[in-house]
Amino acid sequence: MPASERIPARPVTATAEAVELLTHGELTVRGRIREASNAVLFCSVALDGVRADCVYKPVAGERPLWDFPDGTLAEREVAAYEVARATGWDLVPPTVLRDGPHGEGMCQLWIETVPQDEAPELLALVDTEEPGEGWKAVGFAEVGEGRTALLVHADDPRLRRLAVLDAVINNSDRKGGHLLPAPGDKLYGIDHGVTFHVEDKLRTLLWGWAGEPLTAEAVEVLNGLARDLGDGAPLAARLAELLTPAEVDAVRERVAELLRSGVHPVPNGSWPAIPWPPV
Structure with a gap:
């Protein structure tokens, strides 16, 4: 050893x-x-x-x-x-x-997650037309034998922050298995290899806030990112070591568009909105 x-x-x-x-x-x-x-x-x-x-x-x-x-x-x-x-x-x-x-x-x-029986429920399939209190609807999914169920995720501020981050980095693979509840009421997202494409490829299970206004907290964070992505700023310089110039410019554009629109993005219709498999 x-x-x-x-x-x-x-x-x-x-x-x-x-x-x-x-x-x-x-x-x-x-x-x-x-x-x-x-x-x-x-x-x-x-x-x-x-x-x-x-x-x-x-x-x-x-x-x-x-x-x-x-x-x-x-x-x-x-x-x-x-x-x-x-x-x-x-x-x-x-x-x-x-x-x-x-x-x-x-x-x-490596993130040690909380035991499964203690982990918060973040995603679910429900046999209803509308999400219950504390949940946001993603869409209907086939569950076999011609049946469908409503896919929902928790109306959780940690997930909402992650949805904003995914929009910024253009995450094309936000699956349920990439969400790690950790001790101390923390939540981490992992597996970000297919991100930062210059084309809009956002695929996620966190569409529940699509079209809704961004929180004041998110707007503040996005304004900070806009400053950090300016010419010569540390984050811009670091990303230039990892991504192409076009990809770094696309990050700036996505941040600027989120601030211009003031809302969470919606599926663009030209790319599958939900990753497969979803978990």
Whole structure:
């Protein structure tokens, strides 16, 4: 057993500490997450007597996609984290780009979720025409034998913030399985490899607020992002290291459009609005 594996893992709560650990720590592969479509490795990372669990997605393990350039998913995951961090909403686990046992890849802090029987219900299928109190309707879904049910998600401020973030980063794959309820009433979104396309490709299960006015909090955050994306601003400079100039410009345009419209976006009709499979 490597010496780093003998160090007990402990929760890493400070963002700066997590980024330092993920960037410079000794990365040890412990297993593979088989359900993922790309290579996703469960690892530990250790530095100066501190060890934590993490996910490592090497670029070499990415499957080619027709609408995203080969070998760019890791950078997009890191870019999503950088934008999320700039919002101040703490919606994406600390994520870095680094070298590892299988070459360069994305490395993200592992999130321990709350037990399933204690987790808040965020998504549901209901046999009604309208969502109940505390729920938002997404649309009707086939559930077999010619039956349909209404897909709903919780009217939860954390989900609403995530819907705004997804609109900014143009997330084309916000599935239910990408929502991680964590201790301390936290909620994280993961798997942001198919983001930042220059075309509108927003696909999500969080359409419940479509067309509704943005919250005052969201408007304030979007104004902050607009400043952070200005020429020479730190976030703009960081995204320029991870995305193409056209993709960075598209982020600016999406933020500006959200501020101009003042509402949550609606499906554009030219692209499937809900990812498949949805979970």
